[in-house]
Amino acid sequence: MAIFPLSWTESAACRGREGALFFPPETGERKDDRLEREQNAKRICQTCAVRNECLTCALERRESHGIWGGMNESERRGLLRY
Secondary structure: OOOOOOOHHOOOOOHHHHHHOOOOOOOOOOOHHHHHHHHHHHHHHOOOOHHHHHHHHHHHOOOOOOOEOEEEEEHHHHOOOO
């Protein structure tokens, strides 16, 4: 596995108070709440200058949770199948 420098995270649009949108709460969540949270997170990703670096890092690390580079877990798994 390649090691990616994480300096790109300093420019990520998700830094700060919005970061909680990108991961499910520890207590679980209803499907409607998850879909809304993911949609809001993906909206932030659309404006992010380092979106590609984020997605590449998540794919390389096989991140199993959260929104990375504008994609959720199942969307990233779909990319890895090809």
